[in-house]
Amino acid sequence: MMRGMVVNEVGQVQARVLVVEDDPVVRDQLRQIISRLVTETHAVDDGLTGLALWRSWQPDLVVTDILMPIMDGLEMSKAIKQSDPEAQIIVVSYSSDTAHVRQALDIGIDRYVLKPIDEHLLSNAVTNCLRDLQRLRDLKLARLVFESASEGVMLTDEKGRIQSVNPAFSEITGYRADEALGANAAMLASGHHDAAFFHAMWESLHSLGRWSGEVVNRRKNGEFFSEWLSIVAVEESDARATRYVGLFSDITERKQEEDRIRRMAHYDSLTGLPNRALLMDRLRRAISRVGRRGEPLALLYLDLDRFKPINDQYGHALGDQVLIQAAERMADCVREVDMVSRLGGDEFVVLLEAQDVPTAAALVARKLIEAVSKPYMIDGRELIIGASIGVAIHPHDGDDVDSLLDAADTALYQVKREGRGNFRFFCHDDQQAVHARISLEESLQRGISERRFELRYLPEIGLESGRVERVEMLLRFRHPELGVMEASRFMDLAERLGLMAEVGLATFSQAVWALSAPGMEGIGLTMDMSARQLSALGDAKPIIETLAGSSLPHDAITFEFPERAVTGNEDGLKALYALSAAGFRCSLDDFGAGYCSFGLLQQLPLSAIKIDLTFVEAIDRSPQSRELVAALLAFAKRLGLRTVAEGVNSRAQLDFLKASGCDAVQGYLFGQPLQADELSVYLSERPWLQYL
Numbered sequence: 001m002m003r004g005m006v007v008n009e010v011g012q013v014q015a016r017v018l019v020v021e022d023d024p025v026v027r028d029q030l031r032q033i034i035s036r037l038v039t040e041t042h043a044v045d046d047g048l049t050g051l052a053l054w055r056s057w058q059p060d061l062v063v064t065d066i067l068m069p070i071m072d073g074l075e076m077s078k079a080i081k082q083s084d085p086e087a088q089i090i091v092v093s094y095s096s097d098t099a100h101v102r103q104a105l106d107i108g109i110d111r112y113v114l115k116p117i118d119e120h121l122l123s124n125a126v127t128n129c130l131r132d133l134q135r136l137r138d139l140k141l142a143r144l145v146f147e148s149a150s151e152g153v154m155l156t157d158e159k160g161r162i163q164s165v166n167p168a169f170s171e172i173t174g175y176r177a178d179e180a181l182g183a184n185a186a187m188l189a190s191g192h193h194d195a196a197f198f199h200a201m202w203e204s205l206h207s208l209g210r211w212s213g214e215v216v217n218r219r220k221n222g223e224f225f226s227e228w229l230s231i232v233a234v235e236e237s238d239a240r241a242t243r244y245v246g247l248f249s250d251i252t253e254r255k256q257e258e259d260r261i262r263r264m265a266h267y268d269s270l271t272g273l274p275n276r277a278l279l280m281d282r283l284r285r286a287i288s289r290v291g292r293r294g295e296p297l298a299l300l301y302l303d304l305d306r307f308k309p310i311n312d313q314y315g316h317a318l319g320d321q322v323l324i325q326a327a328e329r330m331a332d333c334v335r336e337v338d339m340v341s342r343l344g345g346d347e348f349v350v351l352l353e354a355q356d357v358p359t360a361a362a363l364v365a366r367k368l369i370e371a372v373s374k375p376y377m378i379d380g381r382e383l384i385i386g387a388s389i390g391v392a393i394h395p396h397d398g399d400d401v402d403s404l405l406d407a408a409d410t411a412l413y414q415v416k417r418e419g420r421g422n423f424r425f426f427c428h429d430d431q432q433a434v435h436a437r438i439s440l441e442e443s444l445q446r447g448i449s450e451r452r453f454e455l456r457y458l459p460e461i462g463l464e465s466g467r468v469e470r471v472e473m474l475l476r477f478r479h480p481e482l483g484v485m486e487a488s489r490f491m492d493l494a495e496r497l498g499l500m501a502e503v504g505l506a507t508f509s510q511a512v513w514a515l516s517a518p519g520m521e522g523i524g525l526t527m528d529m530s531a532r533q534l535s536a537l538g539d540a541k542p543i544i545e546t547l548a549g550s551s552l553p554h555d556a557i558t559f560e561f562p563e564r565a566v567t568g569n570e571d572g573l574k575a576l577y578a579l580s581a582a583g584f585r586c587s588l589d590d591f592g593a594g595y596c597s598f599g600l601l602q603q604l605p606l607s608a609i610k611i612d613l614t615f616v617e618a619i620d621r622s623p624q625s626r627e628l629v630a631a632l633l634a635f636a637k638r639l640g641l642r643t644v645a646e647g648v649n650s651r652a653q654l655d656f657l658k659a660s661g662c663d664a665v666q667g668y669l670f671g672q673p674l675q676a677d678e679l680s681v682y683l684s685e686r687p688w689l690q691y692l
Contacts, residue, residue: 284401456476540582
């Protein structure tokens with residue numbers, strides 16, 4: 001078998017051979033020998049006919065006699081070589097005349113076989129010619145790929161001297177081929193990487209024979225650019241790398257786009273302060289860090305006093321100016337290492353670290369109140385607002401993000417009850433919420449045995465199909481005194497109590513059988529999974545067992561998880577890959593609101609992403625949010641992911657999402673979450689169609 005050539009089951013090479021021979025006995029002999037080697041042969045008895053057939057049939061190889069009537073073999077061969085210098089030709093002849101041989105060489109004949117025909121010699125000549133032809137074709141294809149590739153390619157020797165580059169190399173770097181050849185690849189170095197970076201690169205090349213990663217290099221004009229570079233070591237016969245092939249693509253624009261989207265996703269569009277998502281991430285990291293060191297930190301929850309009347313009386317434009325100036329004043333009251341964040345509306349949070357926290361928190365709180373309370377001159381009007389602040393100290397008032405925010409919010413509530421314009425530290429003694437929390441904890445622990453966990457179903461409507469394609473199962477808890485509670489009121493506590501793994505499987509089973517009922521055909525199910533649920537799952541076996549006997553196929557089930565569920569969660573990642581391998585679908589929730597690397601999106605087994613509802617809700621009023629949503633949708637499309645927008649509550653939001661190419665939507669525009677019996681009626685009456 002020849003490398004690169006297709007060989008059939010009887011050992012014939014898939015190739016065409018033209019035989020040109022005027023002696024019928026020899027012609028038949030040639031055809032028989034060659035037919036055992038290749039799939040197609042054709043034989044003619046003169047050079048003129050052979051030339052015509054070569055032009056129309058385009059054989060891979062020509063085997064010809066020399067002395068023939070009308071046109072001899074050498075004359076025919078000369079005409080063929082003039083049309084295609086790479087054409088493969090074997091001359092078979094009784095003549096060993098030096099003049100004939102010299103003439104054949106001058107024409108470019110590839111092989112010369114003497115008659116009478118030796119089958120072994122002819123077979124070798126045919127095989128070698130076809131192999132040479134394949135090599136020529138491979139080289140031509142490689143050159144075509146090399147020349148036309150959009151990625152830059154360079155070949156260097158073992159000392160890094162550039163031996164060859166393609167046009168894309170010149171387009172990306174600005175260096176012409178003649179400028180690059182012979183120069184060292186270090187001419188592209190930007191100075192952004194230290195010796196340790198290059199040491200690790202060479203370690204990988206020497207031990208594995210390859211390396212890939214992100215590199216910052218410099219173009220000829222001095223401009224820095226980011227590239228994704230893959231290097232492969234090419235070994236010679238002595239197993240020593242003597243050449244290196246580098247393939248790189250310019251990812252500068254992509255990284256800029258990622259940075260722009262990340263900026264829009266993590267900073268408030270009005271004030272420029274970190275938003276809630278960034279605060280939560282920073283606070284989690286701070287709690288982890290100071291917890292290891294045994295250091296405290298303070299959280300100040302600030303609410304603007306008398307802002308709403310100003311906003312209502314003078315309009316949002318003027319109110320926005322007040323918020324911008326207030327944010328600037330707050331930022332001036334803290335150190336660079338501290339954080340001032342806008343949660344939304346007129347609510348702000350200040351995070352203080354690495355200080356004598358109680359004393360520093362009181363000092364900063366007074367400075368904030370004083371700064372915010374100074375008059376504002378806007379459009380010729382003098383406006384006066386104030387500030388109330390609740391303070392919580394970690395770990396005394398809370399040892400995690402939610403409890404610390406709750407404590408600061410509770411302290412803020414007490415300040416407002418006492419007259420505003422002041423600050424207050426969280427006090428456990430007068431916090432009724434603590435008792436309510438204990439009561440809820442006890443109720444949750446009894447909830448499974450007492451069947452108090454219930455489900456509601458939120459339809460997910462395909463914008464192209466116009467039908468309900470999936471429903472998301474939403475967890476509810478029926479409290480004996482407080483009635484039906486939404487998940488946001490009890491989920492974190494249930495997670496901390498370790499209940500959600502059991503609750504999740506129990507309610508998943510309930511949803512599966514609800515969707516197996518008549519009238520639910522073709523409806524998929526989406527289930528939210530937290531980090532703890534994924535970690536506790538282990539593999540897909542519990543899900544598969546729960547699904548057994550139902551009418552739902554695996555690919556009808558989508559497991560939805562937030563970024564934090566897999567960030568640093570090895571057990572959760574294993575469970576996620578196990579679910580995907582079992583045929584279930586996986587979707588990333590709250591897309592755009594976390595720190596998810598866009599490279600990570602390509603590694604996770606995702607089939608869909610869900611745009612965070614905070615961005616969807618702002619579509620009506622914020623051009624920046626519209627731009628962000630459109631960018632997120634476009635980016636997801638490039639990754640081949642299905643896109644879902646949650647929190648769609650207005651026609652304007654729906655119209656924008658449809659125009660931006662979103663695949664599916666869910667939200668209260670199409671109705672409230674439904675019980676199972678209500679869902680059946682909803683599907684039959686199809687009220688959502690009035691909006692499509």
